[in-house]
Amino acid sequence: MERLECEVLVVGGGLGGHVAALSAAEEGADVLLMEKQAEVGGSSVLAGGSFAFAGTDMQKERGIVDSEALLTQDLLEVGQGKNDPQLVAQYARSQLDAYYWLRERGVEFMSVQAASGQSVPRSHLANPRMVVDLLHRTAESLPNVHIVTGCAAERLVQGSESKRVSGVRARQGATEYLLEAARGVVLTSGGFGQNKEMIAAFAPGKEKALLLGALGNVGDGLKMAWKLGAGLRDMPYVKGTFGNFPETKVGQHLGLEAVYKGAIAVNKSARRFVNESLDYKLLGDACLLQEDAISFQILDQKVMDASIPGYTIFDFGRRLEQGLMVTAPTLAELADKIGVPAAQLEDTVRTYNEMVRSGSEDPFGRKHLTHRFGDLVEIDRPPFYAYPSVTGIVATYAGITVSPQAEVTDVFGEPIPHLYAAGEIMGGFHGAAYMTGTSLGKATVFGRIAGKAATRKAS
Ligand SMILES: Cc1cc2nc3c(=O)[nH]c(=O)nc-3n(C[C@H](O)[C@H](O)[C@H](O)COP(=O)(O)OP(=O)(O)OC[C@H]3O[C@@H](n4cnc5c(N)ncnc54)[C@H](O)[C@@H]3O)c2cc1C
The missing domain is CATH 3.50.50.60 (FAD/NAD(P)-binding domain)
Structure with a gap:
């Protein structure tokens, strides 16, 4: 030796x-x-x-x-x-x-x-x-x-x-x-x-999460x-992080957090399922519980305009260029493209916008963009965008x-x-x-x- x-x-x-x-x-x-x-x-x-x-x-x-x-x-x-x-x-x-x-x-x-x-x-x-x-x-x-x-x-x-x-x-x-x-x-x-064995031992229920650490x-x-x-x-x-693109490989930078700039998250039924201002570990847990453990961040042009080039989690424009962000002129067409019920997506966004406009209480408890920062914005300016999002374990x-x-x-x-x-x-x-x-x-x-x-x- x-x-x-x-x-x-x-x-x-x-x-x-x-x-x-x-x-x-x-x-x-x-x-x-x-x-x-x-x-x-x-x-x-x-x-x-x-x-x-x-x-x-x-x-x-x-x-x-x-x-x-x-x-x-x-x-x-x-x-x-x-x-x-x-x-x-x-x-x-x-x-x-x-x-x-x-x-x-x-x-x-x-x-x-x-x-x-x-x-x-x-x-x-x-x-x-x-x-x-x-x-x-x-x-x-x-x-x-x-x-x-x-x-x-x-x-x-x-x-x-x-x-x-x-x-x-x-x-x-x-x-x-x-x-x-x-x-x-x-x-x-x-x-x-x-x-994988340690994840299974310490974080049961995370089997569907992508493993994205080194x-x-x-x-x-x-x-x-x-x-x-x-x-x-x-x-x-031990939790996964919300906002990763499905099938991301280790070393790819495809995590996106449009929710903290005003997007909502919906599941395959086009329904919201969580207070999107929560930290992305808790959002990761909530996403894992949805059908096929997938969700979609839904945003409008206003949120897209808040894109920050080079800032991975807020670089919405880059995801669009990469062809990963789905876009359509109306919510109904967007719903068709991502395979969720169109009428329900329109209803979800309408209800959310009414809540933001009236200042009434959100059933999921959302009051801010993230934690206690930022005012909520309506999702109303076309075109609309959807980012398919799953949970990935990036750190333990x-x-x-x-x-x-x-x-x-x-x-x-x-x-x-x-x-x-x-x-x-x-x-x-x-x-x-x-x-x-x-x-x-x-x-x-x-x-x-x-x-x-x-x-x-x-x-
Ligand atoms: C995709 C992704 C995005 C992230 N984004 C952020 C972010 O924006 N902000 C943030 O704060 N955190 C982020 N994190 C988490 C953050 O990167 C890590 O928690 C942090 O970098 C860990 O640093 P570290 O030095 O402890 O470990 P690491 O940087 O992981 O280094 C540990 C090193 O130890 C080596 N090693 C392991 N076992 C042995 C051994 N037996 N002998 C010798 N060497 C060994 C490994 O090979 C590795 O190189 C992200 C992680 C990922 C994967």
Whole structure:
């Protein structure tokens, strides 16, 4: 067995791994970043690119009033109080610093929009592949960061008396490695969105959801941490995301959230079935319960005009160009094209418009475009559009317990010495539902905390 030594070992080369590795290196540690796949990037490079930050210069320039307090309130409200308030507080406290840390390293954010679970616009859009590439090149240029790809961690190594995690056993092709970390091991190996058995065990009823996370994300890190007694959090809330085009393949960017700009969602009977302002995990659940687990986002020209070129989930025009968005001059013709009853679609839209016009109560409880943001709009300006939408699991949002300092804790809440985690592998942060941008945000915020904390631990 080959041996390699470092001070901080980072397992998984997505955004969380790169941020943790750079943060540890900036503190002066010798860092080894290992990635199981041939290429780094994980789900991070597949993402839409929304990062949830509050109180930024970009928001201020646009007159958006946001704060740590409002972000905290939204996170706890969206998480239905099931999230760990200490992790939420840590995110809220640290996110602005994380935003400027990214900016200082050259990351460019292009736009700020309101999306799932946000009471003010706080989804800061960046190209996630460019973000990871940038951090990767920076890491490669540092003398104290070593990156290996095609090398999978298989087991954590723990002292039998001290319980201190001192490294991992790993495999690269036929070669077995003992990778030793004098200060700490950071798990940033992502979720289990590509592990069908784990999805079936933790998220029964999601069999019809597309699996859209990175192929390497099969729960390796979770299993390695469980073997050492790590706790579990948020497992009942593993959910899929609403708005994916049917038969989307891993790596395709076809998720669309026209509902947050004013569209409604109807099922194959052309009836609404949910409050469309809810976060897209809850919409994903509702969609899975419809006939054939499919629905259609119905929009008019006004919503189409709100399309934001380059902003994946709001780029309605791009979907039209791709031929994925169905269009027709009347609702009846649109209904015929998507195979739903025309009279019912007309009736559904008429009833919805009357509700918006009169301000009367919506039977599904919709009051805003998204969460508590934006006024409802009537669907009345032709032509009309329909986007076929199914549920896809893009991230698992649940996992091992960590302290606010990103220390992995065991089932009794005690830290497992020298073991840290950040990003999608963490449980406890989101709670019962989800705010757009908090996965990339969490990988950045807790990646920084984990990298620095692992470095500080004396050997
Ligand atoms: C289509 C899509 C759209 C999304 N859009 C958004 C969005 O707009 N905003 C947002 O906040 N979130 C979004 N997400 C979720 C977000 O991308 C992820 O939750 C986040 O990027 C996870 O970062 P990470 O660093 O924790 O994990 P990843 O980026 O997934 O990296 C984990 C890495 O660990 C590697 N690995 C796994 N096991 C091992 C092992 N045993 N040894 C070594 N390496 C290992 C994997 O191969 C992978 O490269 C989206 C996800 C998808 C798929």
